[in-house]
Amino acid sequence: MEKGMKLKVRKELDARQQSNIIKLKGSLISKGYTEIIHILDQDDEFHINSFEIGMGTASEVQEFITAFIARENLAESISIFK
DSSP: OEEEEEEEEESOOOHHHHHHHHHHHHHHHHTTSOSOOEEEEOSSSEEEEEEEEEGGGHHHHHHHHHHHHHHTTOTTTEEEEO
């Protein structure tokens, strides 16, 4: 069974933030956590990026994303959406 995960991404980003968020998404795909990421508008400020992950990897994926956000100082730009 698969589980969904969502990321809340700010629309207004500087070049560094945008590059790092693209790296995060690419890493999620290249590590095999997901195959595709869907992007929807939430409002004027944010996009919601959603993707399916395997049940066994949900906590691993969440830890990876949380560590990436902290390492790249992206807390104001992207967060896990619940």
